[in-house]
Amino acid sequence: MQQFNCTTSNLKDSIFTWDYFVEFQKVKKNITKIEKELNLLNILIGKEDIEAEFINLVAEYPKVRTVLPILIAIRNNKMKETKIIDDFNELISENKDNLFNSSEGLTNELKEDLLAFFNNSGLRDIFEDKDIKNVVDYCFGVEVGMDTNARKNRTGKSMEIIVEKIIQKFSKENNLEYIPQATQTKIKSRWDVGIELDKTNRIFDFAIFNKSKNKIYIIETNFYGGGGSKLKSTAGEYQYLYDLLSKQGIDLIWITDGLGWKTTKKSLSETFIHNDYVFNIELIKQDILKDVVS
Known part of the structure; x- marks a missing residue:
């Protein structure tokens, strides 16, 4: 806790x-x-x-x-x-x-x-x-x-840009490969790794591949500046996605941030306990991904 x-x-x-x-x-x-x-x-x-x-x-x-x-x-x-x-x-x-x-x-x-x-x-x-x-x-x-x-959509894009800069540097330093906007098809084509998904059109923000471990890591990101009922359902969705991927030996890393979570701490706490990897921007800036991926 x-x-x-x-x-x-x-x-x-x-x-x-x-x-x-x-x-x-x-x-x-x-x-x-x-x-x-x-x-x-x-x-x-x-x-x-x-x-x-x-x-x-x-x-x-x-x-x-x-x-x-x-x-x-x-x-x-x-x-x-x-x-x-x-x-x-x-x-x-x-x-x-x-x-x-x-x-x-x-x-x-x-x-x-x-x-x-x-x-x-x-x-x-x-x-x-x-x-x-x-x-x-x-x-x-x-x-x-x-x-x-369109600003609402750009909030998600801003978060992706921030996270990608960190992932790009991290991947280069640790001999890792990554794909932005990763789909089932892209992952299979690039690394010959199949993923079973609930939706064929599902797009992940990032996928990282560790060649030495032959292992895929899926990264999802979002930012919530304000509260609302959506945050509760979002937290639950990432528990479901974590279960779906972990059964296939794939780790889900959820990077989320924003003061909106201050109003919905309980939902975030439940996902924090359920999932192995829930981080914010500050944590990934401190190289916490190294403990998980490399």
């Missing part, structure tokens, strides 16, 4: 670097793909007969319709799943994805629906009042805002 208390006493409060907040390369890539269509929309800025100009634009350049959702900060694939209410009296919702499908012919009904979108979404006012100066720049900002939704 003393070792557990030591582990929870030096949990990290953050693993975030400045590049955690916005992935600008992804933002630029997304904008570049639609830049031509966005530039065409600049024609509408400040126009007086803006409804007619809007319909003429989408009629002449149908692909402009495909970029309209980003103007209201929604992805096209999400638009397919989202039903819209046009009439508050009827409160009937309909899927309007066809508005943004450039291959669908521009009928009078579709023109009316496009104008309803343009007016009711607030876009007409934005263009008419010149609230934006350049649609490309505007959408760059929209993309930055939407990218913040």
Whole structure:
């Protein structure tokens, strides 16, 4: 229990670097793909007969319709799943994805629906009042805002980057091999070691191979800055995974960190007792992997 208390006493409060907040390369890539269509929309800025100009634009350049959702900060694939209410009296919702499908012919009904979108979404006012100066720049900002939704995924990626730097150095110093994003197929192909898994598509953060022992070690990582019910189920999942792998002579090393565990110590403690190797960042920085792997 003393070792557990030591582990929870030096949990990290953050693993975030400045590049955690916005992935600008992804933002630029997304904008570049639609830049031509966005530039065409600049024609509408400040126009007086803006409804007619809007319909003429989408009629002449149908692909402009495909970029309209980003103007209201929604992805096209999400638009397919989202039903819209046009009439508050009827409160009937309909899927309007066809508005943004450039291959669908521009009928009078579709023109009316496009104008309803343009007016009711607030876009007409934005263009008419010149609230934006350049649609490309505007959408760059929209993309930055939407990218913040991906921060949760980047938390896991940040943890993997930190751990990989340590594993990379450790493997080099101890004549070990490792694979990031290790799958059943990759492990078999690289080291000719078969692993039986509950899910064929399961991906491990890392796999380390000790040639002298002909032994595989699986490493999973995560970071929890805040508490929640998920932590309890996460701890239980790693007990299950430990049992699954240990039956095959494979050791599971779970590297987890974050002050979120302060709120769920009991669940972490149960896994700490059940599993052989539960570490935090501080412990692996102190070369504890050497006691396990080499």
